[in-house]
Amino acid sequence: MSNENNQTEYPEIISGGGLMLAWQVKNKEVLIVGGGSVAAQRIVSLLSADANITLVSPEINDECLFRLKECGGITITNDDSEENQLARLSIKPKTGFHTFIHRGFRESDIHAGFALVFTCVNEPVVSRLAYDTSKKYKIPVNVADVPPLCDFYFGAVWREGSIQVMVSTGGKAPGLARVIRSKIGTALTESEDGEQDGGMVAAVESIGRLRALVKEHIPDVKGRMKFVREICDTWTISEIARMKKNEMIHLIKKYPEVPAYSLIYEETQ
Numbered sequence: 001m002s003n004e005n006n007q008t009e010y011p012e013i014i015s016g017g018g019l020m021l022a023w024q025v026k027n028k029e030v031l032i033v034g035g036g037s038v039a040a041q042r043i044v045s046l047l048s049a050d051a052n053i054t055l056v057s058p059e060i061n062d063e064c065l066f067r068l069k070e071c072g073g074i075t076i077t078n079d080d081s082e083e084n085q086l087a088r089l090s091i092k093p094k095t096g097f098h099t100f101i102h103r104g105f106r107e108s109d110i111h112a113g114f115a116l117v118f119t120c121v122n123e124p125v126v127s128r129l130a131y132d133t134s135k136k137y138k139i140p141v142n143v144a145d146v147p148p149l150c151d152f153y154f155g156a157v158w159r160e161g162s163i164q165v166m167v168s169t170g171g172k173a174p175g176l177a178r179v180i181r182s183k184i185g186t187a188l189t190e191s192e193d194g195e196q197d198g199g200m201v202a203a204v205e206s207i208g209r210l211r212a213l214v215k216e217h218i219p220d221v222k223g224r225m226k227f228v229r230e231i232c233d234t235w236t237i238s239e240i241a242r243m244k245k246n247e248m249i250h251l252i253k254k255y256p257e258v259p260a261y262s263l264i265y266e267e268t269q
């Protein structure tokens with residue numbers, strides 16, 4: 001039951017933002033329409049997320065072509081007979097940027113097998129057709145630079161290891177988003193003593209390993225969540241980062257108590 005007193009403890013709603021998510025596209029099929037510089041950026045983002053890519057465009061720039069070759073992908077041309085196309089498709093690799101369709105976009109290029117569609121063309125009519133067709137199949141779509149035709153916007157992303165930070169300005173200032181991204185990246189890689197190191201990245205990996213062990217050895221879900229949260233809250237990033245497997249095992253034996261890292265270190269020497 002809510003009452004007037006505890007309502008003030010709940011976060012205030014500030015509407016007008018986007019829903020910030022880490023969309024999982026691993027092994028999912030996505031379609032890119034266009035083969036220019038924005039398409040090349042989309043390819044980098046999508047390959048980093050382990051998606052499978054088909055790209056359709058009458059022209060392709062060097063970077064897109066480089067990615068196609070890097071992935072061992074195949075090119076299907078307009079002159080290919082249907083039989084030939086099917087034969088080529090049956091030998092395509094299953095992952096990465098696997099197919100380049102070398103011609104202008106057609107409505108039939110979009111089908112229910114695609115999880116997402118990205119258009120990066122300078123032809124509004126093509127973008128509109130790709131958008132309408134995606135909507136017909138209820139596929140989420142991003143039309144670069146046309147906010148009303150976007151189910152989701154891109155943002156400026158900073159990434160190191162498993163850590164990803166995205167800056168969105170809600171479509172107001174994309175150029176500034178990339179500047180803010182750089183400032184955040186610099187701030188994040190500075191360790192507590194001002195050194196440039198990967199402490200934060202190592203700490204994330206370390207907590208990942210600890211959580212796997214904790215799940216194995218502590219059956220009480222609420223208790224183990226509180227335990228891991230307390231370690232994250234009370235230990236420094238560099239202490240978390242340097243934790244070794246034998247120290248983790250020793251720490252788990254102390255559950256539900258969370259001692260200082262120095263104690264765990266001393267007791268495991």
Ligand SMILES: C[C@@]1(CC(=O)O)C2=NC(=C\c3[nH]c(c(CCC(=O)O)c3CC(=O)O)Cc3[nH]c(c(CC(=O)O)c3CCC(=O)O)/C=C3\N/C(=C\2)[C@@H](CCC(=O)O)[C@]3(C)CC(=O)O)/[C@H]1CCC(=O)O
Nearest residue numbers: 144145147153154155156168169170171173174175177178
């Ligand atoms: C962040 C980034 C990610 C990425 O695309 O990967 C991104 N745009 C980037 C750069 C960039 N885009 C533009 C310029 C030229 C300078 C300028 O105009 O400012 C530059 C700067 C440059 O290239 O340096 C032109 C532009 N962009 C949009 C419009 C339409 C409009 O505003 O109406 C126009 C004007 C067209 C015109 O004038 O007609 C719209 C969108 N661009 C977005 C994302 C989404 C909102 C993001 C947010 O909330 O901030 C959104 C809404 C939809 C989308 O495309 O997803 C990427 C940099 C990150 C990186 O480098 O990693």
Ligand SMILES: NC(=O)c1ccc[n+]([C@@H]2O[C@H](COP(=O)([O-])OP(=O)(O)OC[C@H]3O[C@@H](n4cnc5c(N)ncnc54)[C@H](O)[C@@H]3O)[C@@H](O)[C@H]2O)c1
Nearest residue numbers: 034035036037038039057059104105120121122126144145
């Ligand atoms: N959001 C962003 O970050 C951002 C930044 C710069 C530009 N843009 C916008 O994105 C769009 C693409 O920009 P770009 O720099 O990649 O342009 P570009 O000219 O490098 O690439 C456009 C591509 O579209 C292809 N194309 C043309 N007709 C086509 C068709 N019928 N079917 C399929 N593909 C077709 C071209 O062959 C080319 O490969 C433009 O509208 C631009 O304004 C967005």
